Amino acid sequence: MHVGSDEPGRRVEARLALQEVRAALAQIPAEQRMALLLVTVDGMSYKQAAEVADVPVGTIMSRLARARVALQAKLEESKLELGVRTRRSRNDAEAE
């Protein structure tokens, strides 16, 4: 395994990614968030997630689809906002 001097940088990157994802997750309804955590983070099958949530597999599928589409859109938005902020600060720095 590679353990190099970029480790602190990776930790910062990971923390930023976590914040961004957390902000996006917070805007997703609880039932959808649950499906997302069970399947996408925890790696459960749809059947297993349906058992935990005590709902039919079809419900997990639709909740998951709505959550994934919403997550993708929100992360895309935050990426754009971050880009604008970065450009602004770069322009400010150049203007000084």
Place this chain on the structure above:
Amino acid sequence: MQKPSDETLIAFLDGELDANARSEVESWLEADAELRDYVAALAASAEALRAAFEPALHEPVPERLLAAARGTSEASAEIVDFKTAQKGHAPRPLMQRPWARFAMAAGVAGLLIGGGVGYFATTGYDEGTRAAAVASANAANWLDSIAGYHKMLISAGGKDQALVDVPPDPNDPNRKVVQKLPSDFKLPNLKPWGLDFQGARYLVVGGQPATQLFYTTDNKKLGPLTVVIGATSQPDVAPTFDRRGDLNMLYWRHHGHAYALVGTADIGYLWNISNDIEYQLDAI
């Protein structure tokens, strides 16, 4: 052949489609560049989500070493490897999932963080670590106390309202004196997990005030469950698993608060519920 829905595309990425449906989606992807980009973006966001959780799953934390050391000296303490404990619903290997290939194709491999490190290091600690383990006895006592209270509530039948200081219904006519949770206390909503709040109890554990929240459910895989939120002067620590007898425990500390989940639920479930509580209480 109809264009695949979002549900179908995501089930495709999650490896949940049968061979026929999978081949239909693949035909669509081959023919439609826009759809291909859309699926790649969905795969990338899922990968970002997983990557954001990777450090918490794999980062070796000194507290875990201490807990491992405690496990050698205390018969009641047992450190459980997260992945081993999860084997009841073991995640599928990364490359068996179509989204992994899409994520790579979309150039998001750079988002992958860490990985490959065991969740708990259970060997290799020295005498210094053992000494530190003795110093952390307070943390162990805190968990012992919480486990004890959880057992007491369970043996009382869970619905014995006399055992809770704060009933779930503040207008309960059977209670002469009804206490309420502080107005600034945010009660975790675990309804989506099928867990119903049954009441709260005020405790002092490890010399610090704490609130024990009790939840029950008909789903035997999940409940009953105790959530404890207390004050602490100890430094922050990432979610850590521990065990007391037949009880699984997951605890973490964040900005002066200590949190613990206790129950017989599978450790994987506790992990997911803790994630939800972390979001709700901003305690991550």
